[in-house]
Amino acid sequence: MxxxxxxxxxxxxxxxxxxxxxxxxxxxxxxxxxxxxxxxxxxxxxxxxxxxxxxxxxxxxxxxxxxxxxxxxxxxxxxxxxxxxxxxxxxxxxxxxxxxxxxxxxxxxxxxxxxxxRVDSDYIDNSITIGNFKFDLENYTATIDDQPIKLSYKEGMLLEMLIKRPEQVFSREQILDRVWGFDADVNENNIEIYIHNLRKKLKGTRIKIETLRSIGYKLKVMD
The missing domain is CATH 3.40.50.2300 (Response regulator)
Known part of the structure; x- marks a missing residue:
C-alpha cells in the first residue's frame, strides 16, 4: 500500500x-x-x-x-x-x-x-471479477473463462493500478513512478509496450484500456 x-x-x-x-x-x-x-x-x-x-x-x-x-x-x-x-x-x-x-x-x-x-468492481477473496475475467490482487494471476493467462510482474502491477480505479486517468509519469519507481532508468515507450501487451491479453473481456493522447491512460469496463 x-x-x-x-x-x-x-x-x-x-x-x-x-x-x-x-x-x-x-x-x-x-x-x-x-x-x-x-x-x-x-x-x-x-x-x-x-x-x-x-x-x-x-x-x-x-x-x-x-x-x-x-x-x-x-x-x-x-x-x-x-x-x-x-x-x-x-x-x-x-x-x-x-x-x-x-x-x-x-x-x-x-x-x-x-x-x-475497496474497488468499483466485484471483490471477493482478494480478487476482482469483471464478467468472465478474474484477477488475483496478491499473486497477479488472472483467468479468462477460467483459463489462466500469463502476466508478467510489471503487467500485474500496471493492471492492478488501472483496475482498482476504473475511469480514473493516470498520467505516464504517475505510471512510471508507481510501477517502475521514480528513479528507474526507463522511458515512456515502456508503458506503451506494456499497455499493448495487456490489451492483447484482455481480448474477449469487458475490459478496455483507453489512451488519452498527451495525457495518459484509463481502464473502462464495457457494458
Missing amino acids: KILFVEDEKKVTEALKELCKMQNIQCDVANDGDEGMLYALNQIYDVIVLDIMLPRKSGIEILQELRANGNKTPVLMLTAKDTVEDKVKGLDSGADDYLVKPFSAKELFARLRALGR
Missing part, C-alpha cells in the same frame, strides 16, 4: 511514518493543504488521509477538488471534530470513512487496509 497523510500536527505525522515503516507501508506526508493537494494530484495512492482543519486549504476543499477532477482514491477524514455536521459534510463531499481524534493506531490501520481493498 501507498498512503498520503495530510495532517498539520508534525508529531502525529512523524509517528504515522514510523508505524508505516514497521508495517512495510509506503507513505508520503504533507503538513498543509496546498502541499497535500500537490501530492494528491501528482502521485498515486491507495488511500488518502485528510485532516479537516489544515493551513492554506482545508481537507474538505482538497476532497471536493479531487472528486471534481475525477480522482476516486478512497479518502479517510481524520479530525478532532466530533459533531454530526462535520461527519455529514465530509461524507457528502465524497469521503469514504471518518475517524475522530484521538484514535488508536490499530483502528486507523485496520480502516486503511479496508479502504485499500
Whole structure:
C-alpha cells in the first residue's frame, strides 16, 4: 500500500511514518493543504488521509477538488471534530470513512487496509471479477473463462493500478513512478509496450484500456 497523510500536527505525522515503516507501508506526508493537494494530484495512492482543519486549504476543499477532477482514491477524514455536521459534510463531499481524534493506531490501520481493498468492481477473496475475467490482487494471476493467462510482474502491477480505479486517468509519469519507481532508468515507450501487451491479453473481456493522447491512460469496463 501507498498512503498520503495530510495532517498539520508534525508529531502525529512523524509517528504515522514510523508505524508505516514497521508495517512495510509506503507513505508520503504533507503538513498543509496546498502541499497535500500537490501530492494528491501528482502521485498515486491507495488511500488518502485528510485532516479537516489544515493551513492554506482545508481537507474538505482538497476532497471536493479531487472528486471534481475525477480522482476516486478512497479518502479517510481524520479530525478532532466530533459533531454530526462535520461527519455529514465530509461524507457528502465524497469521503469514504471518518475517524475522530484521538484514535488508536490499530483502528486507523485496520480502516486503511479496508479502504485499500475497496474497488468499483466485484471483490471477493482478494480478487476482482469483471464478467468472465478474474484477477488475483496478491499473486497477479488472472483467468479468462477460467483459463489462466500469463502476466508478467510489471503487467500485474500496471493492471492492478488501472483496475482498482476504473475511469480514473493516470498520467505516464504517475505510471512510471508507481510501477517502475521514480528513479528507474526507463522511458515512456515502456508503458506503451506494456499497455499493448495487456490489451492483447484482455481480448474477449469487458475490459478496455483507453489512451488519452498527451495525457495518459484509463481502464473502462464495457457494458
